[in-house]
Amino acid sequence: MINALPDHGVPADRILAELSALRELDLPTHGGTLFSYVYDSGLPDLDALTRSAHALSSHVNGLDPTAFPSLLATENALVSAAARLLGGGVPTVVGNVTSGGTESLILAVKAARDSRPEVAQPRMAVPMTGHAAFAKAGHYLGVALDSVPVDPQTLAADADAMAAAVTPDTILIAASAPSYAHGVVDPVTDIAAAAAERGVRCHVDACFGGWVLPYLRRLGVPVPPFDFSVPGVTSLSVDLHKYAYCPKGVSVLLHRDDRLRLPQYFGYADWPGYTMVNSGVASTRSGGPIAAAVAAMRHIGDDGYLRLAERTREAVAVLASDVAAVEGLRLIVPAGNTVVCFTSDDPGLDLFVLADALASRGWHTQPQLPFGAMPAGVHMTVTAAVADRVDEFAPVLAEAVAATREAGPVPLPDELKALVSQSPPEHLTPELIAELADRLGLGGGEPVTGRMAVVNSLLAMAPARTRERLLVEFVSLLQRPAPA
Ligand SMILES: *Cc1c(COP(=O)(O)O)cnc(C)c1O
Numbered sequence: 420m421i422n423a424l425p426d427h428g429v430p431a432d433r434i435l436a437e438l439s440a441l442r443e444l445d446l447p448t449h450g451g452t453l454f455s456y457v458y459d460s461g462l463p464d465l466d467a468l469t470r471s472a473h474a475l476s477s478h479v480n481g482l483d484p485t486a487f488p489s490l491l492a493t494e495n496a497l498v499s500a501a502a503r504l505l506g507g508g509v510p511t512v513v514g515n516v517t518s519g520g521t522e523s524l525i526l527a528v529k530a531a532r533d534s535r536p537e538v539a540q541p542r543m544a545v546p547m548t549g550h551a552a553f554a555k556a557g558h559y560l561g562v563a564l565d566s567v568p569v570d571p572q573t574l575a576a577d578a579d580a581m582a583a584a585v586t587p588d589t590i591l592i593a594a595s596a597p598s599y600a601h602g603v604v605d606p607v608t609d610i611a612a613a614a615a616e617r618g619v620r621c622h623v624d625a626c627f628g629g630w631v632l633p634y635l636r637r638l639g640v641p642v643p644p645f646d647f648s649v650p651g652v653t654s655l656s657v658d659l660h661k662y663a664y665c666p667k668g669v670s671v672l673l674h675r676d677d678r679l680r681l682p683q684y685f686g687y688a689d690w691p692g693y694t695m696v697n698s699g700v701a702s703t704r705s706g707g708p709i710a711a712a713v714a715a716m717r718h719i720g721d722d723g724y725l726r727l728a729e730r731t732r733e734a735v736a737v738l739a740s741d742v743a744a745v746e747g748l749r750l751i752v753p754a755g756n757t758v759v760c761f762t763s764d765d766p767g768l769d770l771f772v773l774a775d776a777l778a779s780r781g782w783h784t785q786p787q788l789p790f791g792a793m794p795a796g797v798h799m800t801v802t803a804a805v806a807d808r809v810d811e812f813a814p815v816l817a818e819a820v821a822a823t824r825e826a827g828p829v830p831l832p833d834e835l836k837a838l839v840s841q842s843p844p845e846h847l848t849p850e851l852i853a854e855l856a857d858r859l860g861l862g863g864g865e866p867v868t869g870r871m872a873v874v875n876s877l878l879a880m881a882p883a884r885t886r887e888r889l890l891v892e893f894v895s896l897l898q899r900p901a902p903a
Pocket of ligand 1: 524594597598599624626658
């Protein structure tokens with residue numbers, strides 16, 4: 420246990436040693452064997468540079484851009500780079516830096532909602548493959564979510580279905596470029612046209628792939644139009660802490676013009692303190708991530724991003740063919756950009772057991788639960804650093820597949836199956852869930868690497884509301900103050 424308020428201060432070197440020891444428990448953020456959460460360029464000097472840049476500006480406060488011109492200049496530099504890459508040559512594009520994709524989406528929804536104050540019960544139409552952050556934005560902002568079915572084969576949004584979902588209360592239509600789960604780019608041209616025809620804003624969520632798709636296109640990969648070159652696209656988000664390989668805490672939200680952006684701001688003068696003017700959700704915010712992002716992007720440069728995209732593309736091709744070569748495994752959709760996502764057609768080859776078998780061999784993929792007609796999957800977000808290690812994957816996969824077949828699917832007691840598949844979520848009391856977590860060996864905050872199959876197999880049987888309930892309670896069990 421770390422005591423964050425010791426009776427007497429502790430020397431710096433000891434604190435850093437303790438923190439480093441703690442970090443040893445984490446999944447590997449570098450080295451290309453963790454296929455979610457982290458984005459590793461594999462560039463040797465980048466970390467030292469971004470660390471120093473972060474430290475230079477970590478105490479600068481974005482609350483007031485007039486007090487800290489360095490922050491204004493660096494934020495505008497990031498926005499201007501994003502506008503050059505994704506602005507489609509539209510000279511009026513403006514934008515802001517946010518803390519991440521979720522904040523960018525919340526603000527895009529807020530701007531759309533506040534541009535239509537006459538709509539008492541606003542709604543938004545989002546493909547069912549759209550990121551969960553849209554649902555969160557809707558929940559926070561009181562905007563109802565119309566989740567629109569996608570093409571069952573390609574998993575791309577269906578532009579006609581999106582158009583048909585628009586009501587007089589619809590304030591926003593969304594598309595992904597690409598979707599997180601499967602890496603599919605939606606037909607933005609048709610969706611944005613349908614939105615424009617109806618006078619509705621259209622947001623392109625390019626949080627995930629916005630910084631890599633333009634480079635893949637330059638390398639000859641077919642990437643459909645998705646940025647401001649598409650008429651009708653009114654806003655677009657891109658996370659710099661994903662494929663721009665910046666440290667965590669930076670995303671950019673762009674609008675086609677300043678008029679569209681204005682309702683994103685919150686201004687307030689009805690109190691005795693300073694007049695608050697915020698472009699984003701947070702008020703006080705650190706300049707650290709912004710300075711680090713400028714450093715990373717200036718160091719990598721346009722030609723550097725092209726090389727990183729090339730490395731990523733090579734790695735994707737190898738991983739996808741490794742997976743396709745395994746009898747019983749199948750890519751859910753062709754690996755078109757930076758995602759490899761596969762499922763199993765063989766009941767003897769359980770995906771959740773396979774993910775554990777890969778994890779215990781040091782390769783950390785992300786299991787995806789079955790959803791609607793979509794099968795369970797194993798998701799791999801591929802970044803440039805994977806290229807250095809990619810030849811090691813096929814033999815590890817073969818070994819993991821053999822071990823998975825040998826082990827078979829996880830046996831689940833009938834009463835547990837009944838509990839998660841049939842109990843109404845409100846019957847799952849905190850006590851019951853704590854007991855379940857204990858029984859599954861999830862208490863105590865120990866790393867769960869390599870032993871998630873039983874949990875995933877149970878969750879796979881549960882309806883969405885039950886999944887939410889179980890995992891919220893579980894996370895709340897973890898997030899407790901440590902005993903002194
Ligand atoms: C990651 C992601 C988000 C959310 O971004 P955070 O930075 O995790 O808040 C939104 N949309 C897509 C498509 C994403 O991949």
